[in-house]
Amino acid sequence: MRLNKMLYRAAYLVLLCILALPFAPLHAQHSDNAKVHGIILTQEGDPAIGVTVSIPQLRKNTITNASGEFYFHDLPAGSHVLSLSLSGYHFKKKAFELVGGKTTEFRDTLLYSANNLEAVMVSSGGNRFARKESDDVAKMPLKNMENAQVYTVVSKELMNEQLITDYNSAFKNVPGAGIAQVRNQGRTTSISRGFATPQLVRNGVGSFTFATIDPANLERIEVIKGPSATLFGSTISSFGGLFNRVTKKPFESFKGEVSYSAANWDLNRLTFDINTPLNSEKTALLRVNTALHSERSFQDAGFSKNYLFAPSFSYKVNDRLTLLLDAELSSYKATSPIRLSPIKTGKAKSVEELGIPYNLSFSNNTVNYTSQQYNIFAQAKYKISDDWTSQTVVSRTRSSSDGYVTALSIRSDSTLRQSVTYQQYPYYGTDIQQNFIGDFKIGSLRNRLVVGFDFYSLRATRNDATVNMPELNFKKPGAAYRDFNIEKVAPLFEEAQFTNFVSVNERTYSAYISDVLNITDKLLAMASIRADRYINKGVYYPDLDSSAGAYKQTAYSPKFGLVYQVVRDKVSLFSNYMNGFNNVSGADFDGHTFKPNEANQWEAGVKVDYPFLNATLSYYNINVSNMLRDDPEHPDFSIQDGTQVSKGFELELISNPLPGLNIIGGFTYNESKYTKSDSSILGLRPVTSGSPRTANLWLSYRMVDGALKGLGLGFGGIYGSESFQSNTDKFKFIIPAYTVLDAALFYDQPHFRIGLKADNLTSERYWSVRMAPQNPLRITGSITYKF
CATH class of the missing domain: 2.40.170.20 (TonB-dependent receptor, beta-barrel domain)
Structure with missing residues (x-):
């Protein structure tokens, strides 16, 4: 009981500090510095996920998120060169000009299409099924390597390779999921960390599904591990985690x-x-x-x-x-x-x-x-x-x-x-x-x-x-x-x-x-x-x-x-x-x-x-x-x-x-x-x-x-x-x-x-x-x- 009180007091102090952040004095930021917001697409118009974006002369680099977007903050004004790199596409450089206190919008398309990408990625050593970037897991753009939470992603590319025709078969790729419990009306429950976990989340929010789920329109399945009530609530997650379609x-x-x-x-x-x-x-x-x-x-x-x-x-x-x-x-x-x-x-x-x-x-x-x-x-x-x-x-x-x-x-x-x-x-x-x-x-x-x-x-x-x-x-x-x-x-x-x-x-x-x-x-x-x-x-x-x-x-x-x-x-x-x-x-x-x-x-x-x-x-x-x-x-x-x-x-x-x-x-x-x-x-x-x-x-x-x-x-x-x-x-x-x-x-x-x-x-x-x-x-x- 004492431990819980200490945790809640600590959380309360952290909450006060967090709430104060957006209202901190504006002079704490450098108003004369520039920013870059960009979107990278494949030739077919899909978001290019996992593109390494860098400004070599400034030693700045980042990776595009699930929407193909990237951001740079606190950059000096002047002429710079932006480089784009992704296994399976041509390396690309683009010159651009930054204006102090302004945000430069950048949009570009990589040369290879997604259809050619799979074969090209394989020939260049690409890890085709390792794309884990997600905006839903932390409810904000956050790379897997920056996230203290464990999660698994089953992509549509993997489901295609395995000829998945039913939703439950996709969970063969999820460590610990076990054999799905199919209930009377076709709804399913799988295991996460020793707890029965139902299918209640779609696109990051509650979506109660009482019937069978068809995988035809799935981009990916995100399996978020551990008690997740803090960001998702108790009604759609178990103590073992949740499954996000x-x-x-x-x-x-x-x-x-x-x-x-x-x-x-x-x-x-x-x-x-x-x-x-x-x-x-x-x-x-x-x-x-x-x-x-x-x-x-x-x-x-x-x-x-x-x-x-x-x-x-x-x-x-x-x-x-x-x-x-x-x-x-x-x-x-x-x-x-x-x-x-x-x-x-x-x-x-x-x-x-x-x-x-x-x-x-x-x-x-x-x-x-x-x-x-x-x-x-x-x-x-x-x-x-x-x-x-x-x-x-x-x-x-x-x-x-x-x-x-x-x-x-x-x-x-x-x-x-x-x-x-x-x-x-x-x-x-x-x-x-x-x-x-x-x-x-x-x-x-x-x-x-x-x-x-x-x-x-x-x-x-x-x-x-x-x-x-x-x-x-x-x-x-x-x-x-x-x-x-x-x-x-x-x-x-x-x-x-x-x-x-x-x-x-x-x-x-x-x-x-x-x-x-x-x-x-x-x-x-x-x-x-x-x-x-x-x-x-x-x-x-x-x-x-x-x-x-x-x-x-x-x-x-x-x-x-x-x-x-x-x-x-x-x-x-x-x-x-x-x-x-x-x-x-x-x-x-x-x-x-x-x-x-x-x-x-x-x-x-x-x-x-x-x-x-x-x-x-x-x-x-x-x-x-x-x-x-x-x-x-x-x-x-x-x-x-x-x-x-x-x-x-x-x-x-x-x-x-x-x-x-x-x-x-x-x-x-x-x-x-x-x-x-x-x-x-x-x-x-x-x-x-x-x-x-x-x-x-x-x-x-x-x-x-x-x-x-x-x-x-x-x-x-x-x-x-x-x-x-x-x-x-x-x-x-x-x-x-x-x-x-x-x-x-x-x-x-x-x-x-x-x-x-x-x-x-x-x-x-x-x-x-x-x-x-x-x-x-x-x-x-x-x-x-x-x-």
């Missing part, structure tokens, strides 16, 4: 591609990606991504079919104001994923011992559901001055599931029961966010500051009922297996008891501030804090016109980080303290209302970024306090003194040791256990923590010259150690370890791409924590035409 944005030239993929089990997938300027001035830009997808299960029953329509429109009003409107509209019809729960009185203690047939679904295609969703993202960016930018974002979502979902429960060592729920379950979400982003100097100290305000709301209504089918022998199903269909299921709901209530009704009002201070050119310090007011209106029952469980909570979340660049922009040592929280309803026996669960992470590590090697190695320790546990003296009540620890280390490596050869690898070790809890789980690993040890690897080689230039192959896989579906002192149910191997063959040219992929070469049998069996060997072929 970054969508494709329009650019200033005409470009497009059409792709078709086919695979086992009648997979058919057609995607379009079309980008075009809408006027000659190229101030109005449009990009549209679409997907049509259908497939059936490898089991006897099960299917999914969907479409996605994702337009993105930007309009540059003037040199200061740019507007963006981005949307996702999708619909799915599918059978619910397998969900199987064991029985604690049975002899089977693992899914293998259970002996349930791998190829039987115990479902029926007539028992299905339909989901719909839209995600609307509107953004206004306004350049207030040379030092300050305003970013206003409004995100609106609706995600629903209507129809039948099925769950399976083991009743004995040889029988199971099917339970069917008919539901109408829509979610409505809103996130309104205002950020002021500054990049300025006080004396010789550079500050990069974000001040933000955030409003987030989520509301869901629920109308459902559940019926149980007769038990059947899962080892010899017989006629009972055929009796499970909609004709037999639907009449049971005539007598079922339906519920109708508002299940979620919550709002969060937040303010946050974060500053990255360059103490020297090599030493950086970050200090951040968030104030969060959470209001839960409880569950509303319209038939009774009453609510239950309403509560309000206030929480503060600090964050600190240090980075020391041993070799500037190449080798960084970093450490961080990060805080996260989860709101908790209810009260103990004495009537004391519960406080939010709280997680405190301490982490240290090293980052390396050379042209041939990008790597991160870190050790973290996350302590969770204020957890609820059963009150041993008062049944039906809880006490709030439980604790949990999750600690371990992570290694990620992205390397290009030889021309044409690229390596992506990761290894994680996570030790997670309840350190104070009920005796039934004390000292044991939570089932939601996944495998203690995981590994991922992808090797690819592409010919860089000769007649077969562009021809390549890839090989890799994932590993997860033994984990648990149930883990108490009286009952453990084991999910076995797995090793899954994949291979790919591809031929990539400027105007077309052909690919062939084999997933799960050995047809390894493996399961998720919900005991859903995963696909055996699948062969996917793909052809893409680019124009």
